[in-house]
Amino acid sequence: MNRELYKGPAAQGIGLVCVTIGMIVIAIWLLRLEQIAESFPIVLAMQFNTALCLVLLGTAFIAAAYGYTRVVYTLTIATALMAVVSLYQYVSGINVGIDTLFNTPFVTVGASSPGRMAPNSAICFLLAAIGISIPRIHFASQARLALGFVVAGIAAIALLGYGVRLDRAHDWFGPARMSPHTGFGFLVIGSGLIYLGVERSGNHVRLVASAIAVVAYLAVLLLTHLEFLAQELHHREQLGADHSVETLQTLSTLVLVSGILYLGLTGYAFWYSQRYRRSAAALAASEARLAAVIDTAVDGIVTIDRNGTILTVNRACEDMFGYRREEMIGENVKMMMPKRYSDEHDGYLDSYHRTGQAKIIGIGRELEGRRSDGSVFPVELAVARISLADRVIYSGIVRDITVRKRFEAEILEANAELEEFAYRTSHDLRSPVASSLGLVHIAKDLLQNGEHGVLVTTLDRLERNFKRLDGLIQNIIAVTRTRLMVEEVAPISVRAVVDETLDELSHLDGFSDMAIDVDIDPELQIISKPIKFQMIIANLLSNAIKYKDADEPKPVLVISASRQNRLVHIAFADNGLGIPPDARPMLFEMFKRFHPEKAFGSGLGLYILRKSTEALGGNVTFEPQQKGSRFVVELPDGDANADADSIDRR
Amino acid sequence: MPMQTVLIVDDDEADQFICEYTIRKFDPSIKMIAAFNGREALDILHQSMPDAIILDINMPIMNGFEFLAHYAVEFEHHVPVVAMLTSSLLGADRERALQYDFVKTYFEKPLTIDQLQIMRDLLE
Numbered sequence: 001m002n003r004e005l006y007k008g009p010a011a012q013g014i015g016l017v018c019v020t021i022g023m024i025v026i027a028i029w030l031l032r033l034e035q036i037a038e039s040f041p042i043v044l045a046m047q048f049n050t051a052l053c054l055v056l057l058g059t060a061f062i063a064a065a066y067g068y069t070r071v072v073y074t075l076t077i078a079t080a081l082m083a084v085v086s087l088y089q090y091v092s093g094i095n096v097g098i099d100t101l102f103n104t105p106f107v108t109v110g111a112s113s114p115g116r117m118a119p120n121s122a123i124c125f126l127l128a129a130i131g132i133s134i135p136r137i138h139f140a141s142q143a144r145l146a147l148g149f150v151v152a153g154i155a156a157i158a159l160l161g162y163g164v165r166l167d168r169a170h171d172w173f174g175p176a177r178m179s180p181h182t183g184f185g186f187l188v189i190g191s192g193l194i195y196l197g198v199e200r201s202g203n204h205v206r207l208v209a210s211a212i213a214v215v216a217y218l219a220v221l222l223l224t225h226l227e228f229l230a231q232e233l234h235h236r237e238q239l240g241a242d243h244s245v246e247t248l249q250t251l252s253t254l255v256l257v258s259g260i261l262y263l264g265l266t267g268y269a270f271w272y273s274q275r276y277r278r279s280a281a282a283l284a285a286s287e288a289r290l291a292a293v294i295d296t297a298v299d300g301i302v303t304i305d306r307n308g309t310i311l312t313v314n315r316a317c318e319d320m321f322g323y324r325r326e327e328m329i330g331e332n333v334k335m336m337m338p339k340r341y342s343d344e345h346d347g348y349l350d351s352y353h354r355t356g357q358a359k360i361i362g363i364g365r366e367l368e369g370r371r372s373d374g375s376v377f378p379v380e381l382a383v384a385r386i387s388l389a390d391r392v393i394y395s396g397i398v399r400d401i402t403v404r405k406r407f408e409a410e411i412l413e414a415n416a417e418l419e420e421f422a423y424r425t426s427h428d429l430r431s432p433v434a435s436s437l438g439l440v441h442i443a444k445d446l447l448q449n450g451e452h453g454v455l456v457t458t459l460d461r462l463e464r465n466f467k468r469l470d471g472l473i474q475n476i477i478a479v480t481r482t483r484l485m486v487e488e489v490a491p492i493s494v495r496a497v498v499d500e501t502l503d504e505l506s507h508l509d510g511f512s513d514m515a516i517d518v519d520i521d522p523e524l525q526i527i528s529k530p531i532k533f534q535m536i537i538a539n540l541l542s543n544a545i546k547y548k549d550a551d552e553p554k555p556v557l558v559i560s561a562s563r564q565n566r567l568v569h570i571a572f573a574d575n576g577l578g579i580p581p582d583a584r585p586m587l588f589e590m591f592k593r594f595h596p597e598k599a600f601g602s603g604l605g606l607y608i609l610r611k612s613t614e615a616l617g618g619n620v621t622f623e624p625q626q627k628g629s630r631f632v633v634e635l636p637d638g639d640a641n642a643d644a645d646s647i648d649r650r
Numbered sequence: 651m652p653m654q655t656v657l658i659v660d661d662d663e664a665d666q667f668i669c670e671y672t673i674r675k676f677d678p679s680i681k682m683i684a685a686f687n688g689r690e691a692l693d694i695l696h697q698s699m700p701d702a703i704i705l706d707i708n709m710p711i712m713n714g715f716e717f718l719a720h721y722a723v724e725f726e727h728h729v730p731v732v733a734m735l736t737s738s739l740l741g742a743d744r745e746r747a748l749q750y751d752f753v754k755t756y757f758e759k760p761l762t763i764d765q766l767q768i769m770r771d772l773l774e
Contacts (some may be wrong), residue, residue, distance in 0.1 A: 014743035212667025427708055430736045431662070431759070445675075461664050580711075603710075 018058025046457035152190025153215035527638030688712030
């Protein structure tokens with residue numbers, strides 16, 4: 001017996017039906033309602049003991065529904081005991097007195113001895129009592145099912161017997177008969193046991209109904225066959241062996257064979273349905289597993305039909321595209337693409353269906369996806385064609401490759417820059433070396449010829465050449481440092497750095513001629529990387545000094561700084577040579593020199609400046625002036641933790 | 651055609667000096683005109699016609715390639731040009747210079763007397 005098994009309205013309903021029938025009949029017996037015995041004698045074909053057992057079993061069902069295990073066992077044992085004793089009386093022929101123990105019948109209908117329970121009823125009570133009380137383990141479940149079939153079968157035979165007026169169906173021995181209401185009670189109990197035996201799987205009702213129909217049909221067939229046999233015997237006694245007897249024999253055999261065939265077929269159908277149920281359950285479990293795998297996949301997985309209508313999407317799709325699942329299913333897959341793809345998509349599908357020529361199916365491609373907010377992002381898409389039994393669908397695996405694309409672009413950019421760097425350095429390093437070789441050759445020649453005056457200027461040129469080479473190498477080191485140097489952020493006073501750098505550069509040619517105006521609040525602080533920051537300031541200062549206009553009577557440099565919206569702007573405005581308009585677009589690129597005749601530069605200064613500001617999460621811009629240049633460096637002030645990330649970003 | 655006047659296009663003062671010295675030593679009768687970038691060279695060419703041009707490739711403002719492009723379209727008659735490469739290892743530079751038929755050859759820096767002899771042989 002199992003508490004869970006009997007939970008629910010089914011067990012209670014069964015119990016209630018049995019108790020009601022039993023109580024009514026008990027009431028009639030106890031009240032000795034003789035007019036009922038006269039008008040409807042069949043009602044009292046249910047003996048008192050039978051009615052009592054029915055009430056006990058019905059109560060057991062209800063008790064089981066509420067989980068009163070002990071009550072259930074007590075009631076079923078009592079029922080089984082009465083049934084066994086009644087059966088014993090039939091077998092042994094001894095009257096042990098149980099028939100009239102609780103009530104002395106005032107009338108005897110359908111009983112071999114006053115008050116005696118019919119044998120088929122006794123068997124049904126015994127089997128049902130066992131069926132209710134056996135525990136719910138695997139084989140017991142099968143046993144309960146079998147017991148239910150037998151009980152329901154016996155009851156169905158009895159009831160059909162009343163229907164087709166076949167007395168043998170309800171009267172097994174002599175006059176002892178199962179009354180129709182007893183039959184009904186057993187039908188309910190048997191059905192209940194079958195229902196509980198097959199457990200809860202959805203199609204019980206149909207299964208139970210068809211099982212009872214089968215059992216009843218078979219029983220009637222059997223009875224018909226027996227009736228035929230009896231008829232045949234009767235004819236043979238009266239007429240001896242003749243033609244009509246043979247026909248009866250053939251008919252009765254036919255009935256029996258068809259019944260056996262029917263039984264086999266039904267058994268097979270039942271076995272098959274059980275197997276189907278098991279495989280359906282296994283299939284459902286495997287489907288659930290697959291669904292879980294798909295739903296927890298990192299990549300978006302979407303299926304569409306041949307018109308592009310979305311059939312399924314997984315959770316990653318929801319996250320990636322910003323739509324909810326129900327917003328996507330049933331829509332055209334074009335909703336997940338930017339316009340330039342979606343306009344083409346119908347065409348792709350059409351041409352694929354027409355020509356079989358795949359643009360993407362089975363290939364995998366990088367394209368763009370569109371989120372619900374309209375933003376576009378790069379995706380990698382692999383599409384597969386799935387041929388189902390009745391149609392074709394397409395599955396797409398979508399991966400968001402925003403990060404990968406960004407890295408790719410960064411790597412390509414860095415690579416191109418390195419290539420350019422290698423090309424330019426090989427040239428620019430070789431250039432002073434080649435000149436020096438030429439100059440050394442000349443110097444030797446001059447020395448031989450004793451032309452000492454020219455020799456001195458040649459050696460001066462040689463020295464300048466080496467200084468140039470040295471400067472270039474220094475700059476290359478600076479570029480490398482900008483690229484590779486790992487530096488911690490620290491609070492920096494902008495004013496202090498500018499003043500210190502001015503001090504350091506005071507030895508430069510023309511420094512003293514220049515009027516330098518520093519307009520920076522001494523309190524202005526920036527949290528950034530000190531060495532890179534100092535490099536930026538030194539770069540801009542030395543540029544302003546180196547490229548001042550020699551013809552300008554009063555060279556001026558104004559340095560100012562301010563904080564705006566978490567950004568520090570540092571501006572260097574001079575009235576120097578400026579930048580020729582056609583050179584401005586490539587101002588911050590590698591190895592560009594704009595004033596070769598005025599000062600020697602490696603062509604790396606502004607490139608280093610740009611790289612350093614970018615490394616600090618900022619940028620540098622050039623603004624032409626009426627006369628001279630104005631460079632503005634914009635850096636995040638780094639004052640909040642939130643900004644620390646953007647500073648560290650390269 | 652005798653090599654009497656040579657236009658030297660080079661931004662580097664040391665290289666200009668080397669060219670000047672080497673050419674004077676090779677043949678003191680050769681006249682030399684100096685230009686410090688492609689733009690200056692074009693200006694000079696509009697006024698006078700040298701017998702040959704010694705052209706540096708890497709120069710600011712207008713480099714050797716830009717000069718060649720302008721020279722090819724702006725002038726009907728072209729004098730022979732010799733390209734001076736910093737390093738002849740850079741094949742792309744070499745090919746790019748030699749695609750103009752008035753670029754006769756290329757030399758690797760620094761300029762030598764032997765190279766000048768080759769240049770004179772090519773011109774005559």
